[in-house]
Structure formats: C-alpha cells, structure tokens
Amino acid sequence: MFYLSLFFQYASQYLKTRLTYRVDMVIEILSDLLSQGVNLIFILIVFRHTAFLGGWNRDEIIFIYGFFLVPYAIFSSFFNIWDFNERYIVKGEMDRILTRPVHSLFQIILERIELESLFGAITGLLVMGYAMANLELTFVWYDILIFILMVIGGALIYAGIFISIATIGFWSDSRTDIMPMMYNISNYGRYPINIYNKVIQFVLTWILPFAFVGVYPASYFLNREEWYGYAFFTPVMGLLFFGIAILLWNAGVKRYRGAGN
Amino acid sequence: MSMYLEMIRVRFLMMLAYRTNYYSGILIYSINIGAYYFLWSAIYGGKEEIQGLSVAQMTTYVAVAWMARAFYYNNIDREIAAEIKDGKVAIEMIRPYNYLGMKTMQALGEGIFRLLFFSVPGMIIVTLIFPVRFDASVTTWLFFFISLVFSFIVNTHINLLTGIMTFFLFNNTGLIRAKRVVIDLFSGLLLPISFYPEWAQTVMSYLPFQAISYVPSMIFTEGFVGQEIYHALLTQIVWVIILLIPIRLLWSLAKKHLIVQGG
Numbered sequence: 001m002f003y004l005s006l007f008f009q010y011a012s013q014y015l016k017t018r019l020t021y022r023v024d025m026v027i028e029i030l031s032d033l034l035s036q037g038v039n040l041i042f043i044l045i046v047f048r049h050t051a052f053l054g055g056w057n058r059d060e061i062i063f064i065y066g067f068f069l070v071p072y073a074i075f076s077s078f079f080n081i082w083d084f085n086e087r088y089i090v091k092g093e094m095d096r097i098l099t100r101p102v103h104s105l106f107q108i109i110l111e112r113i114e115l116e117s118l119f120g121a122i123t124g125l126l127v128m129g130y131a132m133a134n135l136e137l138t139f140v141w142y143d144i145l146i147f148i149l150m151v152i153g154g155a156l157i158y159a160g161i162f163i164s165i166a167t168i169g170f171w172s173d174s175r176t177d178i179m180p181m182m183y184n185i186s187n188y189g190r191y192p193i194n195i196y197n198k199v200i201q202f203v204l205t206w207i208l209p210f211a212f213v214g215v216y217p218a219s220y221f222l223n224r225e226e227w228y229g230y231a232f233f234t235p236v237m238g239l240l241f242f243g244i245a246i247l248l249w250n251a252g253v254k255r256y257r258g259a260g261n
Numbered sequence: 262m263s264m265y266l267e268m269i270r271v272r273f274l275m276m277l278a279y280r281t282n283y284y285s286g287i288l289i290y291s292i293n294i295g296a297y298y299f300l301w302s303a304i305y306g307g308k309e310e311i312q313g314l315s316v317a318q319m320t321t322y323v324a325v326a327w328m329a330r331a332f333y334y335n336n337i338d339r340e341i342a343a344e345i346k347d348g349k350v351a352i353e354m355i356r357p358y359n360y361l362g363m364k365t366m367q368a369l370g371e372g373i374f375r376l377l378f379f380s381v382p383g384m385i386i387v388t389l390i391f392p393v394r395f396d397a398s399v400t401t402w403l404f405f406f407i408s409l410v411f412s413f414i415v416n417t418h419i420n421l422l423t424g425i426m427t428f429f430l431f432n433n434t435g436l437i438r439a440k441r442v443v444i445d446l447f448s449g450l451l452l453p454i455s456f457y458p459e460w461a462q463t464v465m466s467y468l469p470f471q472a473i474s475y476v477p478s479m480i481f482t483e484g485f486v487g488q489e490i491y492h493a494l495l496t497q498i499v500w501v502i503i504l505l506i507p508i509r510l511l512w513s514l515a516k517k518h519l520i521v522q523g524g
Contacts (some may be wrong), residue, residue, distance in 0.1 A: 021432040028435030035442040038451075045456055046304050049311045054303045181289035188296045195303035200296065 069124025071154030160241030170252030272370030341424025449475025
C-alpha cells in the first residue's frame with residue numbers, strides 16, 4: 001500500500017515536471033509516433049516487393065508489430081534503466097538510492113518513469129485493430145484476459161532482460177554499449193521467428209526471449225495453432241526472466257561498494 | 262590547427278581506454294546484421310533481384326551500411342544539449358577555439374576509433390559468417406571512403422544543428438530522438454532509397470539524409486556505376502556546403518539568446 005501511494009505521488013510529480021517543458025513533451029510523443037511510423041513504413045515498403053514473409057502475409061506482420069507495441073510501451077514507461085550504469089553507479093547516485101526506505105530497484109523505477117511512453121500502447125491497439133479488420137479476425141470475451149496476461153508477460157520479459165543487463169554495472173562500472181545494441185536485437189521479436197536460422201531462433205526463444213514479446217503471443221490471436229505452445233508460455237517466461245533479474249539485482253546490491261564522490 | 266588535431270587524439274585515446282567494451286558491441290552488431298540478413302533473405306524468397314539489387318548485394322548493402330554507421334554516428338547533439346543545459350557552454354564559448362569545431366573534432370576522434378576498433382574487426386567477423394562480398398575493386402573502395410568522409414560531415418552537420426536547437430527549445434531530447442529515427446529511415450540505412458515508391462524517392466532526393474548512408478552503401482555494392490557515382494558524390498558535397506548556412510545562422514543567433522539554465 002505504501003509502495004502504491006508512493007508510486008502515485010511520483011507519477012503526479014513527474015507529470016508536473018514534464019508539463020514545464022511542454023513543447024519538448026509534445027515533440028517526444030511525436031517522435032515516438034514517428035519511430036512507430038517508421039517501422040510500419042518499413043513493413044509496408046517491404047510488402048510492395050513481396051507477398052509473404054516466411055509464410056505470413058502483410059496484415060499478419062502488421063498485427064504482430066501492433067501487439068509488440070503494447071508490452072513495449074509498458075516496459076518503456078516504467079523500466080527506464082538503460083543508463084543505470086552512468087546515472088547511478090558512475091555518478092555515485094546509488095548511495096542515495098540505498099538510503100531510501102523502499103527496495104532499491106523500485107526506487108529507481110519511480111525516479112525514472114516516463115508516462116508519455118504509454119501512448120505507444122494506444123498506437124499498438126490501433127495498429128492491431130487495423131490489421132484485425134483486414135484479416136477479419138474475431139475474438140471472444142476471454143481473449144481480452146489472455147491479451148492482458150500476454151502483455152504483462154511480454155513487458156516482464158523486457159524488464160527482466162534489461163534489468164539483468166543493468167546489473168552488470170554492479171560488477172564493472174566502465175562504459176558499455178550493450179544496452180543500445182540490445183534495443184536493436186529486441187526488434188527481431190517483431191518478425192516471424194521462422195525466417196531466422198536455428199541458432200537465432202534458439203537465442204530469441206530461450207536466451208534473449210524477445211520472440212515472446214511479439215510473434216509468439218500474437219500468433220494466438222492470429223489463430224496460428226502451430227505456435228500455441230509457445231504463445232501460452234509467454235507469462236511463464238515473463239515471471240522467470242523477471243525473477244532472475246531480481247535475484248541478480250539483489251546480489252549486485254550486496255556487492256555494491258560505491259564509485260562516486 | 263594542431264589544437265584541433267589534439268582534440269581528435271584526446272577523444273581517440275579516451276575511447277581507447279574503454280575499448281574492451283567494444284568487443285561485446287561487435288558481437289551484437291554482427292547479430293544485428295545477421296538478423297537483417299535473414300529478414301532480407303525471407304523478403305527475397307526465390308526472387309533473383311528486387312530494384313536491381315540481388316540478394317547478395319542486399320546483404321552486402323546492409324553490412325556496409327551498418328559498419329559505415331559506426332564511423333559517422335556520434336552523440337555530439339546530446340553532448341551539446343547537455344553542455345547547454347548545465348551551463349558549461351558559457352565557459353566553452355570564452356575559450357580560444359571554435360566550440361562547434363571542437364565538437365566536430367571530438368566526433369571525428371570517436372569515428373576514427375570506431376572505424377579501426379569496431380568496423381574493421383566487425384567486417385571480418387561478418388564476412389566469415391554471412392555471404393557478404395568485400396572484394397570490391399580498388400577504385401570502388403576509394404570512392405567508398407571519399408563518400409564516407411562526406412557522409413560523416415553531413416551527419417555531423419545535422420547533429421550540430423540538432424544540438425544548437427537546445428538553445429531555443431531548452432530541452433530537446435525529443436528532437437534528438439526524432440532526428441535519429443528520421444535519419445535511420447531516410448538515409449537508406451534500413452531500406453535502400455530505390456525500394457520506396459516513386460513519389461517518396463522524389464521527396465527524398467531533395468533532403469540531405471540520403472547523403473549519409475544510401476550513397477556510400479550504393480557505391481560499395483556497385484549499385485551505382487560510372488556517372489552515377491560522380492553524381493552521388495556531388496550531391497554529398499552540395500549538402501556539406503548548404504548545411505553550413507543554417508548552422509552559422511543559428512549559432513550566431515544562439516550566442517545572442519544564450520540563457521544558462523544552471524551551473
């Protein structure tokens with residue numbers, strides 16, 4: 001309960017700061033829209049030159065992308081830890097975090113929320129709606145519950161992977177380029193997994209399971225029964241990877257010695 | 262002049278101090294190129310060629326585009342924005358060098374570092390894994406490097422412009438992000454410009470972005486031959502010169518407008 005009220009206080013505080021630089025916030029939301037637009041344009045242009053991508057048609061690929069946007073929006077609103085190393089370890093901010101009366105990871109999440117990223121979820125729903133209309137997909141009432149489960153699972157997978165990578169900062173405080181590259185890799189979960197070779201399929205399924213954020217769960221709604229097994233595994237993978245991240249984080253905090261002044 | 266050379270050297274050495282981190286970067290870059298390779302193979306399906314590029318040329322295009330990006334890409338826009346926000350820029354301005362010149366030199370030092378320690382080993386790894394062809398003729402390599410220098414300048418110009426905009430917007434993380442997305446799409450990094458519909462190609466031919474990635478990649482994959490190469494290089498030069506104008510204008514305007522927000 002304490003955590004919850006703290007969360008809302010931080011969120012309202014955040015909105016106040018953001019509204020100080022209104023122009024910038026609008027540009028930022030627009031730039032998010034733009035980058036989503038770019039990915040859609042990529043898909044649209046590619047399908048001017050081909051009818052199928054590994055057996056999936058244009059609207060199915062668009063649907064997968066739309067689905068991907070929803071967990072991704074939740075992840076980027078609440079788990080902004082890509083610059084954890086520079087911001088907290090190198091600058092010594094972590095010392096301050098550890099004096100706070102909540103779990104250190106929760107405190108960082110609070111400080112780094114970016115609520116405007118949630119707009120991406122709306123874009124995602126619209127994109128999915130567009131694809132569904134073209135594909136004439138139907139859904140039943142419990143699909144909404146499954147959708148929510150899948151989205152939470154996907155967001156937790158993202159969070160788990162990125163928190164785990166951030167914990168490297170506890171062991172080595174030198175600069176690393178892994179984070180931005182990870183964002184690039186994460187994009188491949190948006191495309192059908194079967195276009196990659198076996199090694200990459202394995203990596204995207206079990207090591208960096210980005211396929212569980214896009215193509216696997218989306219295939220449930222696209223009635224692609226051959227992928228159902230993976231699709232229903234999404235929430236499990238989410239809990240598993242998030243759990244591992246928390247363990248790594250706690251181990252890292254124990255080891256933390258402080259690097260700042 | 263020696264002062265600016267020193268700036269390149271210092272930034273180079275600074276990057277060198279952290280070089281171990283780049284080995285993981287190369288690995289991940291290769292995975293990145295690899296995933297595009299599979300994506301393009303699937304897009305080609307059984308097709309011999311799309312828009313005059315074979316699947317082998319396309320793979321090379323992707324690999325070269327990403328490796329070139331390691332050279333021209335830099336974060337000076339973000340650095341300038343940070344220095345404006347914390348007020349450091351005021352001190353930089355009274356120092357005996359051109360601030361924008363210094364930033365360009367730092368970017369160059371970073372670029373040279375990445376070219377040697379990132380692109381070269383990266384290219385070797387990529388050639389071992391994927392059917393990428395780096396056996397282009399000497400003249401092709403030569404033209405490629407010339408156009409790479411221009412693509413660095415054009416990209417740096419755009420970064421300077423974006424950075425200077427902080428003077429007027431005060432907080433421009435949004436603009437910086439938008440710029441990066443626009444460059445990825447319109448520079449030809451993700452898709453060769455020739456894949457776009459006619460009308461979009463026309464629009465893009467009036468924009469500076471294709472000078473960044475499309476031109477060097479097309480030269481390397483020999484998608485451009487003969488007269489086309491000279492024409493492409495000329496376009497790059499024109500943009501190098503044109504972009505100087507808004508930089509000059511905004512910079513002198515910014516100096517009058519400077520509001521230090523902190524520090």
